[in-house]
Amino acid sequence: MRFKKKVGVFTPLPGPSVRHFLTGEEFSxxxxxxxxxxxxxxxxxxxxxxxxxxxxxxxxxxxxxxxxxxxxxxxxxxxxxxxxxxxxxxxxxxxxxxxxxxxxxxxxxxxxxxxxxxxxxxxxxxxxxxxxxxxxxxxxxxPCQALADLLTLRQRFGRLRGLNLAYIGDGNNVLHSLLLMSPAAGVNVQFSCPPGYQPDAQILRRAQTRAEQHGTKISILPHAAAAAEGAHALYTDVAISMGFESEMEQRRTAFKDYQINLQLLGRARPDCIVMHCLPMNKGEEITQEVVDHPRAVLFQQAExxxxxxxxxxxxxxTAKSNIRSLRREALNSERSAL
Known part of the structure; x- marks a missing residue:
């Protein structure tokens, strides 16, 4: 007697409960x-x-x-x-x-x-x-950059709740992710961007709604000096990034008063750190003196x-995503290394 070979139906590798990380809003x-x-x-x-x-x-x-x-x-x-x-x-x-x-x-x-x-x-x-x-x-x-930034803040201050993050510069993808993720983690965001270079209005509204839900604040300030006041961290990004090379001179003029330098750092808290997602244009959005400052954490962010x-x-x-099992694995690894 001949038997027909049973052919299985192909299904994708994981199960149906798939999650993505597209904006950071997917995570509570x-x-x-x-x-x-x-x-x-x-x-x-x-x-x-x-x-x-x-x-x-x-x-x-x-x-x-x-x-x-x-x-x-x-x-x-x-x-x-x-x-x-x-x-x-x-x-x-x-x-x-x-x-x-x-x-x-x-x-x-x-x-x-x-x-x-x-x-x-x-x-x-x-x-x-x-x-x-x-x-x-x-x-x-x-969002991956914002997640690393929050980790950096947590390492430097031992907490996130109540910190004030000041972003100064272009209202770009980095600012969008900081606005959407930082308030949910307990961090207040205050930012100042040149006219015409503000963050996307719809993304800002979503971020403000999320901040209200978590008891945090998003503040839009008229100039860099105002944004630096009371800041635990000063953050910037390049003004002339990939795809905007043709606007170089226009952007250079628009962003001339949005540089993180020693004078601006002096307006922030005494323990304020300096952040940048890299790469950077030294002498434009940030000065060499600030890059080399003891409170600059640019390369800690990168790591x-x-x-x-x-x-x-x-x-x-994976299914291995709980703190207890991770601590147990870390402890076992340390013991085996002895």
């Missing part, structure tokens, strides 16, 4: 707090940590924009957690609809990080995706991209 205040605590544990136990939560998993890293910190931090993070990466550069793949691309990817990998141009691209992918997608940067949002994103990937790509 409690979840952000847990991610930051996990990131700090991962940082402190890095040299002794032998756990491999991404063992047997492959993560696709898609770069349609150039990258240093994002490429390094995600590549090292996946490898340290035992996973594999497939890197796809914009000039190495054919152009196709985001919906089609993700349906190909989800049959082969367990998660995606994408660094691209329009935010609509990641939204279209997420709408069809049955695997987690992490936004590594779009023109509208940079924290690694730790924050490891916690994020652990949360999205």
């Amino acid at each position: 205040s409690g979840e952000i707090a847990r991610l930051l605590e996990e990131a700090e544990i991962l940082r402190q136990s890095r040299t002794a940590d032998n756990s491999k939560p991404l063992a047997g998993k492959t993560v696709a890293l898609i770069f349609e924009k150039p990258s240093l910190r994002t490429r390094l931090s995600f590549t090292v993070g996946v490898q340290e957690m035992g996973g594999h990466i497939v890197e796809l550069a914009g000039n190495q793949k054919k152009s196709e609809d985001p919906e089609d691309a993700i349906r190909v990817l989800q049959g082969m990998v367990h998660g995606v990080m994408i660094r691209t141009f329009t935010h609509e691209t990641v939204e279209r992918m997420a709408h069809q995706s049955q695997i987690p997608i992490i936004n590594g940067l779009t023109d509208s949002h940079h 924290n991209r690694l730790h924050a994103q490891k916690a994020l990937m652990r949360s999205l790509f």
